[in-house]
Amino acid sequence: MPDPVAALADEGPRAAPASLGELFIAFTLLALQGFGGVIAIAQRELCERRRWLTAKEFVELLGTAQVLPGPNVCNLSLMIGDRFFGWRGAAVALAGMMAAPLVLMLILAWLITLLPHGSTANGLVRGALTGIAAVAAGQIVGTVLRLAAPLKQHPLKLGPCLALVAAAFGMMAWLHWPLVWVLLGLGTATCLLTYAALRRRAA
Structure with missing residues (x-):
């Protein structure tokens, strides 16, 4: 009798990163695009643009990332990096996901502390962040609708x-x-x- 788990087998990734450097750059660019969560654009970047994963593979990896403890996107980057380059790929992908946002947040936090409390500039920053949060929510809703497509082939x-x-x-x-x-x-x-x-x- 055929293995029932094999019924979910897919064609595998249609392409692959050529080096650890390409993997790092890809996840750095991915992290810099993600306001309110990288998941909102990760599917488009990894499946459609770079073609490293199929939509079905992405959903399966994302489901596993959500079950494991820790931030979903960090778990996802670790699994994708490990998929192509083993533990080195996992470390590089996670570094790419964390390095640039960490530096930017430290710089922004430092700049905000220089603003006088209650100043107009401080209020503008808070207002801008509140407005962008609405856009981030819309991105997440759109991503949910896109990720629902592979459900048509679900057993x-x-x-x-x-x-x-x-x-x-x-x-x-x-x-x-x-x-x-x-x-x-x-x-x-x-x-x-x-x-x-x-x-x-x-x-």
């Missing part, structure tokens, strides 16, 4: 997948359940349902 079919998405949203947004319980409960149930669907398909 559970689109209808059950959307029902699980709605259940997760309800648990988090309305019931205010802790994320760990949503992941352990709904995530475990989804894994078991997917495995059962793959077994039926393989049979």
Whole structure:
């Protein structure tokens, strides 16, 4: 009997970074584009522009990154770097994701401390950040819609997948359940349902 897990096998990455330097530059540029979260543009950059991952692979890696402790984007960069260059790639990808934003934030924090408290300039900075936050929220919503496309090929079919998405949203947004319980409960149930669907398909 065929391995049911093999039913989810994909073609693999269509391209690959040529060197650790290219990997570092790619994640540095990715980090500099991400206000309010790099996930909002990571799929477009890694799947469509650089073609390092398929959309399905990206969703699978992102799902794993969300289950693991720590920031999602850091987990994602570690896994993608390791995929191409092992532990060296993981370290370089994470460094690319963290270095430039860290330097920029330290510079901005220093500049803000130079402004007099309650000054007009200080208020303009806060207003600008509040306005950009709305744009970041729109980016995240758009990314969610784009990442939903691979669900059409999911073994559970689109209808059950959307029902699980709605259940997760309800648990988090309305019931205010802790994320760990949503992941352990709904995530475990989804894994078991997917495995059962793959077994039926393989049979």
